[in-house]
Amino acid sequence: MAARVRGTLWPELAVVAVLLVAPFVLLPLGFSYDLLQRILDWGLIGLGFDLLFGATGLLSFGQAAFYGTGGFVAAYLLVGHVIANVWLALVLGTIAAGLVGLVVGWLAVRRIGIYFTMITLAFGEMAYFLENSPLSHYTGGENGLPGVPVPSLGGMPISAGLPMYWLLAVLFFAGFVLARRILHSPFGAVLRAIKGNTTRTGMTGHSVPAYKLAVFVIAALYAGLAGGLLGVLQSYMPPDAFALDTSGQLVVQTVIGGVGTLVGPLVGATLWLWLRDNLQQVPHVGALWKLILGLIFVLLVVVLKRGIAGEIRWAFTRRRLAAAEAGVPEETGDAAVMPPTAPALPLSAPLVVARTDAPALRAIGVSKFYGGLHAVENVSFEVRTGSIHAVIGPNGAGKSTLFKMLKDEIAPTAGEVLLFGRRITGLGPTRTAQLGIGKSNQLNQLFLDLTVTENLRIAALARARGTFRADLWRAADSLPAVERQVAAAMETVGLIHRADVPVHVLPYGEKRRLEIGIALATGPNVLLLDEPLAGMSPAERVATRALVREIGRTRTLLIVEHDMDAIFELAERITVLYEGRLLADGTPDEIQGNQAVQDAYLGGLHEHEPA
Amino acid sequence: MPSAPLLLSQAFNGLALGTLLALVASGLTIILGTLGVLNFAHGALFMLGAYAMYVVTAQTGSFFLGILVGAAFMLVVGVVLERGLIRLFYGRPHEDQILVTFGAGIVIVEGVRALFGANTQSVPTPSWGQGIVQLGFLFYPTYRLELIGIVAALLFVLYLILYRTSIGLVVRAGIEDARMVGILGINVRRSFLLVFALGVVAAGVSGMLYAPIVSVEPDMGSSFLVEAFVVIVIGGLGSYPGAVVGGLIAGEIISITSAFNSAYSEVMLYAVMALLLVLRPQGLFGSEGRV
Amino acid sequence: MNKRIGEAALDRRQMLQLGLGAAGGLMLPGLGLIPARAAEAPLGTWPAGVSGSTVFVGVTSPLTGAYSADGKDEVLGYELAFAEINAGGANAQAWGLKGKGVLGKQIRHAIADSELKPNVAVQAQTQFIQRDKAMMITGCVSSAEAVALEELAQREHVLNMVGAAGANAATGHDCQRYAFRSQPSAYMACKALAPVVAQHYGRGKKVAYLVPDYNYGHSVFGSFSAFTKPYGWTTAAKEVVPLSATDYSSALLNIANSGADIFVNIEFAAQAVNSTKQAAQFGVFKKMQMIVPNISSFQAQETGAALMGGVFGTMDWNWKLEDRFPLAKSFVAAFQAKNHYTPNWGANIGYLQTYIWALGVERAGTFYPPAVIKALEASKTNPFDSTLGKVWYRAEDHQLVRPVPVVLGNAPGAMKTKDDWFNIVDLVPGEQAISPPTFLGCKLGSYT
Incomplete structure (x- = not known):
């Protein structure tokens, strides 16, 4: 199993081979040792950046702050004769960069997307100003710090040229191996989940801000080491390490090389520096080199969406993906793939043994107002432990809003929700997931670029590992309990034949089942299903009803659904909402006999019956 | 400790600086709020506006003609950029949009350098802006003083466009909920073109002034x-009032800090931004829900 | 702190070239001015860089970004010198070179854009050294680039004829054995300027300074205030502004309200133009006279004579020196013929430094770097004739001892030609302006 998740060792072997032959192949092409060292240095900062941007989807325009910090701390310690050991200085510089990353990251990861990019850029600029003015006594201001010594190994200095190349090659390779381990660890799985669907990642019980901050610090550490090495490789720590252009160049090189490939920044740096170097020497180009490279960059962003390494990898994976897609039927409704009976593998027991004397969920007077709109108003009801409980009502009755408050995805305007007698209101969706509330959504919230197995694994990892754990070195599939849970959930929702298919190619019905499967794989005590049957074919509905009944045997189940046949077949108890208020609450028989419910539905159904 | 008149002078100067920053940031923020595109080429477009002004005033000597022709030129630039490049990126991740505008910014800057050379060019102060005005507590350049009024008027025009026209409705709806704008259908694409062009013109006109x-x-x-980025982070993403108030705050920070030690004016700006991120991460006028 | 590193770098170079065993064999006893013999151990790019019929010179200068106008001007100066030296015509002979090329070798060169970034300059020059076996590296428009390249030159044992760089550090505590700087240091410029302005404006003036927040800015501020102090000049305001500032309004408000008589503007290039224009808008010139200790190449053209008229300052060189020095006259003529404009002082630095290097090599009779360095260090007894008259490199800190032109801007009406921006009011002899040899903290590194 481990070999499957981590893939093969081919990438490592390929990198070793390239690093070994590069000096001999590239020197005749006009690359000096110095240029190769710089390319590796860019590649090293790029490894961390690709974990941040490629894997997690966080575009930072401020990596220069950490590159510069690592470089100047190491350089100052050495040039200022604070310490003499170059290795130690590099380590301290790296740590300092990580600490700065911790502070900047703490501020930056509070916001996502564009905001994150702008904040990192601004802090990058701030670092540049600090280096140039208030800290110039230590950093040499715009002159930088000349005279950084080289490290020694066994008493022998690692001199410029080939020995320095080998040092950088070894460090790059070590960084590459580590980055790949991280990418294929449970930690890395969560990072990729955050990129795929941040909201769902949090909903399944992973602390998204903690993971973002962690990967931000990891990227800062890579940048810090690369910065330290920049000073060492040229005996001089330049102030422009801090410049906005440094961050920009890193982004440009990564995009050209291929985002999310780890070697992309290295490939991009090779091409960019080579072009930069040689374009200028073409007659009459001179200062126009930047215009030409700018045009090339824009063209690449428009045309080559994956970058060089990305396109190469795509060429290899495309066939596999095409094969996977070929196996997926165009039409939905292939009921035969659904397990007609109980799954062979038992679902693992809920992590928290339920206290059966308390109701599983209890809403006490919850309300949600949006300005003047009363989406939900003063609703109280209980869900008995071990029961299948349904919430029904016409469209706009406030069912989905109520569901979101039950998992604390949104904060109630008033009232509170208790889980087995414990107040969960105010904890947020991540904590409630950890406490055992799973939820499938009305609109699919899947990790579209990941496979079915990976989707389920994200969910299963949450309660097994807690809200955050930095298990960078172990393989994502090396937790037996998690894998059992994944297998059980996959079998329960009947997607075993799609285990390795990327989710975006699945037909809609299978995506719906996966949506439930993800909720199930978190190992919830209480499962909230928001319109699980929506958009399914009649055959799938039959199969899914069987599935819901099956799940209901082992856990408390709360379901919102428009399919009345299904509700009255499955539910032991039904709560009816109408225009945000509780209309009725009782057994299916009581509800069927309730005049108010009939009026509401007769009045509402003709208008609101979903298509 | 600087004297009270000097502090007052700097506070006034902060107002002048702030209105300009507000104008620069407002172009950025309406594009960001509506299209969800962080336009890294905004600085380059600011510069392009200044060059348009330079070319027209060098030929005709007329400042007003410069504004008119320059604004028309920037409108064309905005339309060409949107139709030729930005439009291809609406369906792609934010990051790709950032990258393509970043690249476009480099191309514009280097294109201008190739055309006009690296030397600085001069645009004369218009005849009605010559000289210096005695304001009682300070002497202040006439043109900068008039600029406060001009920029305030422009900001008001932008306000009218945003809050009193149908395109403004789209912009503000986009700021509230980008998906809802999508539901509005086919008109949105044309509105996007107009909004992008409007943002580009705002950048260009800032440069011209x-x-x-x-x-x-x-x-x-x-x-x-x-600086416009910082203004937007302070004011709140995609918020027009945020851009205006954020711009004024940034101007005051830079100016008041200078009364004590101008070397720290930029650092202080970032420090305030960091502080605000701790206290109110969504910015002064940003809504919690937006990214 | 650099000297220790120079020694460390020596180890590295030895290892690269000789392997560890030969480390001891590199000492070059009693080299003196005797041309190096073939028996000399390889050093830097020597002899690999002179094994053919050509010799390579690496040039870096900012061609994009800030100061790129100055960078372009400087590059044209280099290109003219390379072309003249390779052709071996009348100009090359007038400088004292023999035949075509340098020691019979044609100069090959490549130009790389430094973007004003020390790191990029070092990257490009390292590429020239390692790949192209450059025998000389040169060019820059900032002291930061200069200091970085000097360090590189020392480490790689390749001569560096420093481009435009005015900070004291370049021949002060960041000086290097392998680097030679021709531009007057801030110290020289201010020492030359101070008596002239003091005599013109009188004693006891109050001065407001606009200081860009980097080493060069602080260097000029320190020197100017020190040299005007004996005349009773005092600092009324010192406005330090961030790098790459574009709006100076808040600093200028302070300056306008400082009650100063003199406004000393230390900003450079585009920022100098910018701050001068804005100072005018704030009415600074109604109350104060401007002094620019180091006037940038394009400052007058870009700011206009209306503002630059009556401004005192110094500059590395001015085309009007053609009236005094024949080599300046031939330079201006050749440059105008080739590039269709009158050269600025950036171009002169490129042109002059290339010639001085070529002359140093021919005097040494070899490209062997220590021999060339010693030839340049010995130039006091045999000064070079140049675009600045007789000049020589001081052995103690590798600062060119050269006259410093103190200039006064012409008002629009006083300009006789379109390039007649300045009058040279004084040409202060180098010996008079230069700092005491070790005053700026220079300790040159090793020859090898």
């Missing part, structure tokens, strides 16, 4: 881009 104050040179836009 600033041209008589500073040297016009290819790299003049980069520091404004970063």
